[in-house]
Amino acid sequence: MSDGSEILLSIRDLRVEFATEQGVVRAVDGVSFDVHAGETVGLVGESGCGKTVTGLSILRLVPCPPGRIAAGQIEFRGQDLLQLDTRQMRDIRGSRISMIFQEPMTALNPVFTIGNQMVDVLRDHEKMTRRQARTAAIEMLDKVGIPDPAVRIDEYPHQLSGGMRQRVMIAMALSCGPELLIADEPTTALDVTTQAQVLDQIVSLQEEFQMAVILITHDLGVVAEVCSRAIVMYCGSVVENGSIEPLFEQPRHPYTAGLLNSIPRIRDDRLGKLPVIEGMVPDLLQLPAGCRFADRCGRAGAICIESRPQLNDGAGGQTAVACFNPIDVQQ
16 A cells, blocks of 8 residues: 555554543544655545544644543654653644645734735745745745735735635645645635645655645545555544545445545446435444444444454555445445
């Protein structure tokens, strides 16, 4: 499932909990995966499955309280990020690992100009004078397709369109040349044309900077277009992990197959309403002992109700899957 390059990020048995008035919610429960240097990985699943919390955990940005990283390891180039102190972690954020957040209007400070915010990021991590940082910021704004960057740098976030604000977020995230970029639903709030432009921008910059990208999204079309591998999450756990071609052509987990089957198609011979995955996601406060997808799965047996399946290693070009009764790739 890798291209043979070195492992940049390794997550093992990550567990993240949130304390609520009703009890403890396990938002991420036993997640494990690797990201290799230079690859683009899609972290896929419906809202509430734990994708964003996983991304925030890598940078140790889970709000505490009410959240906490209860267990696991997050190794970046062999160094466990969970063992670093606050100052060491601050040095890594924005420099070696950066994140693009879902809504730029909440991530950008409305009372400071774009230039002030970008200059602060550059001066925090690079040995630059304010003038040097401003010049570098203008160059990066130009790289991400901001028109008249020398003018735009002195504007405030509300003076920019949604697409340009997202480009500013990309420019800030890449300004210090990170080795890993985490992009959390970077196109959700944008129109279709702007979505395509922003995605193209991320892809071209990923190739230019030779960085790895974790793209967090619920849009399988986006994953198919820009990612080399996809990690499918359901109810806080990874249920399937594999290269794009086998995962899309021959999905092995019933949940992945259901997601792919529900995608609208231009020429669709299916009559009536669009196929859906029947049932509801289980209550995170009262998780079942067995497979969390069992109540919604037509392939579930007694063992699925009693025991929780573990993600296997995958073999023979197949995807890794957490299922006692996966779909036969020959079917």
